Amino acid sequence: LFPYTTLFRSIATGVPLPAGSIRTFTNIFPLDGCGWYKIRLHLEGAVAAIVGPYGDMMYRWIKGITVRTSRGEVLVNNVPGMALYRLNSYLDHTVPEHVQPLAAGSAYIDAVLDIPFVFPFLNRKEDTILDTGRYSNLELQVTTGTLADLSTAGAIDFTAPGVTMCIELIRTMAALVDDGTSKPFALPYIGTYPLIHVDVTPFWD
Numbered sequence: 001l002f003p004y005t006t007l008f009r010s011i012a013t014g015v016p017l018p019a020g021s022i023r024t025f026t027n028i029f030p031l032d033g034c035g036w037y038k039i040r041l042h043l044e045g046a047v048a049a050i051v052g053p054y055g056d057m058m059y060r061w062i063k064g065i066t067v068r069t070s071r072g073e074v075l076v077n078n079v080p081g082m083a084l085y086r087l088n089s090y091l092d093h094t095v096p097e098h099v100q101p102l103a104a105g106s107a108y109i110d111a112v113l114d115i116p117f118v119f120p121f122l123n124r125k126e127d128t129i130l131d132t133g134r135y136s137n138l139e140l141q142v143t144t145g146t147l148a149d150l151s152t153a154g155a156i157d158f159t160a161p162g163v164t165m166c167i168e169l170i171r172t173m174a175a176l177v178d179d180g181t182s183k184p185f186a187l188p189y190i191g192t193y194p195l196i197h198v199d200v201t202p203f204w205d
Contacts, residue, residue, distance in 0.1 A: 007171055007173045012166065034132055036130040036169060041168075062113065063149075064080060065115065075117070075189060077191040117129055126182075128187065132171075
């Protein structure tokens, strides 16, 4: 059994997330030896005008998420928002919570995206929990796309202040101890393969 209580901790709120940008966050995470279940990103914004919105527009807009450790380990390797959306749907048995505009005109956008470090299909899902006691720093990088990624017609713009992001941790309440049952046995890793044309290259190298 995993003898720890789960704690939700807010790390950052209202962080601007401009279009076509790479935002890097370092030295904002508490690395106190607790185990991390997941990082949760909460995206909020409003659009002034929209034609033909994608139902999953905010996930399409996130072009890459990367998580690196101070030991040079890449835990999440430039994974697009849509890939994490599919992974979240698989792990949680339901689609991630989101509110998207369904009609033209000003509309509110709200989307939640989780970066998981534990996986329920393992015999012990905490075998890959992130042990923060191993690190002196952890870096989160978020790459956004262009406004055209939000709509089939591309006729869209954000109202001020644009898209903002909140960062939250879902973690253990206490530090992990080396008792043979709490520490992880492997590192989590999430990556994606590039698109290929199977008639030209019928394999991934």
